[in-house]
Amino acid sequence: MNRSEIGNALRVLRNASGKEAKAVARSAVMSPSKLSRIETGKVSPSADDVDRILTAIGVSDDVKTEYMDAARAAATEATAWRLIQRAGLHKAQQRLRDVEARMSLLRVFQPALVPGLLQTPEYIRAILSRYDDLSEETVRRTASARIDRQEILYDESKTLQFVITEPVLRWLIVPPTVMVSQLDRLVSASRLPSVDVRVVPTNGRKYDIPNHAFAIQDDRAVAVETVHAEVIATDPRDVSLYVSKFEKFSESAVSGDAMRALIEGIRDEFLREQETA
Incomplete structure (x- = not known):
C-alpha cells in the first residue's frame, strides 16, 4: 500500500465504524x-499515526x-x-539543505x-570525479550545492553530531595531499560550537558492526545509504534502532582533544610518507 491507499483504507474503516472524523481525531490526539x-493521501502517516487512528476507530x-x-512498509521508502x-x-x-x-x-x-557536511571542496570533487558518467558540469554544480549545505555548521541553534570510524581517516580514496587537507578540516570543524566530531578507534574490543552510513534527522527519520539506493525510514521503531546504534558507537568513540590528537597523528603519518616518497 502507498500513502494514498492507506489513507483511503483508514477513511473506509472510519465510515464503517460510524464514528465522525472529529471524534476519531480527538481520540487519536491529532487535529481534524x-x-x-x-x-x-495528502500527508504520509507515520506508523504511530496509523496505530492511534486504528485504536480510535476501534x-x-x-x-x-x-x-x-x-x-510500516509504507514508512520505508527507497530511491x-x-x-x-x-x-x-x-x-x-x-x-x-532544506531538510537540514x-x-x-x-x-x-x-x-x-x-561526512558530506565536513568534506573539503577538493575531497568532494575527488569523490564525485570517480564516476565516469558524471559530466564536469554535474560535478561542479553538485560540489557547489554540497558546500552551500555546510553553512549549517555555523548555525549555533543546531546540534550536529558526527561519528566516524578510524578507517575513514586512513582510506586513501583521494590523493594523500587531499586527505591531509581533509583531516585538517575535520579538526577545525570539531571546534565549532554546534559540532561534535567523534572517531571510533580501530583498537580495543568492539561490540557492534559498522554496517553502513546513516543520518538521523531529529528523531523523526533516518536516511540510510546502501550500494544501490537511499532508504528513508520513518517508523519510530526503526528510527529508535538507529538512535541506539549511534549512541553505542558514540560512547565507544574518542572526542575532544583525544579525537583531535588521533586525527593529527594520522595526518602527520601521511606528511612523513610524502616527504620520504
Missing part, C-alpha cells in the same frame, strides 16, 4: 485537518495487525541512486567516507 489530509486486533504492517542522479544530484543536495534547515538535531554515522 491532519486526519483529513491523511485520509485524502478495529479488531487482526485488522489492526494487517494495516500496521502496511503502514535508487540512478534515479536521484537522473533528477539531478545538485537538486538532491538542495533538498537535503528544519531540523534541530542531526546525527551522522559514517564508516566509509568523511
